[in-house]
Amino acid sequence: MTPHPPTESEIRQLLAIAMAYDHRKPGDAQVMAWHEASRRALWTFDEAREAILNHFATSTAYLMPGHVTSRIREARSQPPPRAALPSPPANPASPERIRVIVRDLAARLGWVARRPSPQEQAALAYACPYCHAAVGRRCTRQLARGHRRGQYVEIRDLHPSRVELARADQEGQQ
CATH class of the missing domain: 1.10.8 (Helicase, Ruva Protein; domain 3)
Structure with a gap:
């Protein structure tokens, strides 16, 4: 124009x-x-x-x-004046907001939460003799390759020695 x-x-x-x-x-x-x-x-x-x-x-x-x-x-x-950006929410990364976003994303992707089996639940009551994971914490392993080499990450299943420890203790109590 x-x-x-x-x-x-x-x-x-x-x-x-x-x-x-x-x-x-x-x-x-x-x-x-x-x-x-x-x-x-x-x-x-x-x-x-x-x-x-x-x-x-x-x-x-x-x-x-x-x-x-x-x-x-x-x-x-002269370049046109920039419009002021709207103020961000008070705390955009609050733990509650993160939980809501992750829950909604998981629902959209069809993910289901993996619940520990009763056997795993019992084993979580003990510290792991292999990786020394604390009571109530999942077992870990150390990464050997890649840019995260040397870091510890949770593994999907518990170490067999932890499960055996829990089973032996359960059998000993009975």
């Missing part, structure tokens, strides 16, 4: 703004000259009004159409 130049009536309004600052007495010839300058330089009324106000805010020079054109071109070369 190409900007349309101000009408003659709008040029008179622009000259009236300038007249308030520098007491010019615009006549028909000046209106025609400004109208021609606005047509050649493709001013819009709003841009020209802003340029005139900015000129008188920063300069005492007598305002000519060339000043308006220069200020409009300068303003057009």
Whole structure:
């Protein structure tokens, strides 16, 4: 969309703004000259009004159409102002919010929670003699390759020695 130049009536309004600052007495010839300058330089009324106000805010020079054109071109070369981003929620990573997101994602993907068997549940009451996992914690193993080498990760099943320890203790109590 190409900007349309101000009408003659709008040029008179622009000259009236300038007249308030520098007491010019615009006549028909000046209106025609400004109208021609606005047509050649493709001013819009709003841009020209802003340029005139900015000129008188920063300069005492007598305002000519060339000043308006220069200020409009300068303003057009500036990037548009960025809209302010909305404020994020108070705590976007709160534990409750994370649980809700993970639960919803799991439901969408059709994942079901793996519940420990009664045998595993009983074994979790003991510390693991193999990996030394604490009571109530899952067994772990140390990664031997990759960028996480040396880190400990939980394993899916419990170590057999832990399960056997729990079974032996259960049988010994009976």
